[in-house]
Amino acid sequence: MPESNPDKITREKINSLSKLPDPGIFDQHPAWEKLHTRLREAPVKKHRRWYYTSAAAATVFVVAGLFLTNNSSRHLSPATGTKQEALTALAREKQAGMAINKLVITPIKNIPASVIKIAVPKHGKQARIFKERKANPSAVPASETVKSLYEIETSAGNKQGNDYGAASAPQVAVPPQSTPAVAPPVRKLPVVCLNEIEDNATETPPLKRKKERSFVIKLFNTYPDNDTLFTSSSGNNIFKINLASKN
């Protein structure tokens, strides 16, 4: 907005004023005393503020230091806590990573049989199938799983091997010193019978109910005492009834 001339006149007039319209009202001395008191108190506040600032900064540094120290120690020694062991663990991890990077997928025929250790069945059905397959590898049925073909081939010690084409299982050439070629067979847990856990309870044979029941009514010529023993032979039988059991 362009400055108008009246504004300029007003500004010049106001800026030219150096004294109050009513002279003598403003007493500078008490005002200065008031200001001087405040100025004298000011450095003390500044000093305190400096203390607070330095204390806050020190606290922040200590907390940051503790945080960084904890983080670095946790990274170096995950389990043992010593730096040397942590470095060894890191080197081991690095070596393992390099071994994984070296893995190459190769066909079956290139795998030496000595690398892969699988137990050859000696008894039973598996042993019979193994012998048959070894004698005539081409007779393997199409429905045979890739895994079983692979097992038979490798366990036969056939260094030359047979190329099964698409059905052959691709294998990974693993350095023998680093990892085992094949996972160990699953251990079969023994079956524990109830009697083997030292249960002392004796087995009682099941009770066999009689199919016939008989009732005998006897006649005695003497009055029975407490000491009188009733047996099947004592007294005279009046009559005997045989009842067939419902069961």
Add this chain to the structure above:
Amino acid sequence: MDAEQVIQECKKGSATAQKYLFDQHAEKMLLICLRYIKNREDAEEAMLNGFFNFYKNIHRFNYEGESSLLPWMKKIMVNECLMFLRKKNVFHLAAENEVKEIPANEEILSGISAEDIYKLILELPTGYRTVFNLYVIEGMSHKEIAGALHISEGTSKSQLSKARSLLQQMLLQNNHYYAREQSR
């Protein structure tokens, strides 16, 4: 004592130099504060706060002659006054319709003394007076005023328009008064 030397002594914390500077400029700074804050005690308090901040931050000030000292001091005083007004919450400024300004007669303005113009400005309401002071006397733009007072530019413009209109009316009334006085 040289002004530059006084500033250097003030930077060292010399009470004598501080008092010297205060005596030199206190009345002029009070005039500025009174233009914004009508109440005398409040204006004096704002002036003292301004001087206090001036001495506290004088290490930042680079002396480049007398002309560099006064604007810096004035700016501190104006800021103190605006802060005081904001604290008192005296700004209830709303955008009003701009009134048609009566063109100010330069002859009338030239004929009135600086003291009378000063008194007329003090007669304005707080909002009008603040915007008028900032725009006309301090030379701030409407954008700067809007930022300083936390109002919109439109509000600043309308407040200035109203202030000018009111001042011109007062000037005309005073002119008649002066004319009557002169005719007697």
